[in-house]
Amino acid sequence: MKQSHFTLIALLLMVIAFVAAALFHDSGQKQAQSERATNNSAALIKDYSVKTGNPAAKVTIVEFMDPACGTCAQFHPFVKQLIQQHNGKVNLVVRYLPFHQGSDKMVGMLEAARKQDKFWEVLELMFASQTQWTINHVAQPDTFLGFIEQAGVDIARIKQEMNDPATTKIIQQDMADGKLLGADKTPSFFVNGKPPSSFGYKQLQTLVESEVSANY
């Protein structure tokens, strides 16, 4: 056998082994992930969690998100559209996984805005202006406070309530539940307790549609 053939075969074998191992690992992970979600369904939704959409909807999307996460901001319009498209058949529960440094303060502002019934306005503003208040993936809450009034909130109350220890407890519980469910990235979605086949708009849409047709 020529030396070049030898090298080529070795290279091919290694690449094939890599891909096979990756596929094997992936399918094992997927199964473990959906089992984890089924076994810990009580961790999906808490009474304190932010909810939107028809409360009687038979399909619930649970989103674990981080206000400082760029992909969460990009996903947001899409998730909103998914809920609107299905006319009351789909609702949304928001859980917090503030992985980015400083992001817990952003959650504090969201929870404070929630008391003024302005949660969604503030979240939309956060996502829309995300590049202005994040520097190298570190959230700068003070920068955002500089223009939070655009969301129509009472800024004095936000400042007063954003450090509420109750929010710290909520974050801790959400992080613990996320860990239990295997939500280790943001955004992580569960539709009626099931994780999408893999990460992506299409996969989420497919799962939502299959749940809608199974429940209506």
Next chain:
Amino acid sequence: MIIPPEAPPQSEIAASCWKLIFVSWLIAMLATLGSLFFSEIMGLMPCELCWYQRIFIYPLAVILLIGLHPLDTHVVRYALPLAVIGLLFTAYHSLLFYGLIPESLQPCRQGISCTDDNMILIGFLPIPLLSLAAFAVITILLLKVRALARS
């Protein structure tokens, strides 16, 4: 001294040099694919020292392959320094991992700890030790090639 691989009859020295470089390349490739598997597929974040070792193993997978076709034993000149520097990092990492250097000296302050439990594969194979073995064997083989080529 470039010896074309297809030039028959190949000298025995060239043939053994080729084999030694080939095995070094195989090890570098396995280490490269292995480390990428840990980080990209299994989602283990590389610790700081792991990054330095990656810097020195990845080029070996390319340079050694180039040295094989056609065989060019001069590749040792370029590959050996990478292997030796990598070896120093893995030696340091292994000492840390086994607690032979006190914790306070270790440079991994943020991110994943270089002495973390997730460094142990399938229950008994520590990643730092695998890396140490890879760099050590590559270094020995390349030294052997150098000695052969000089003779």
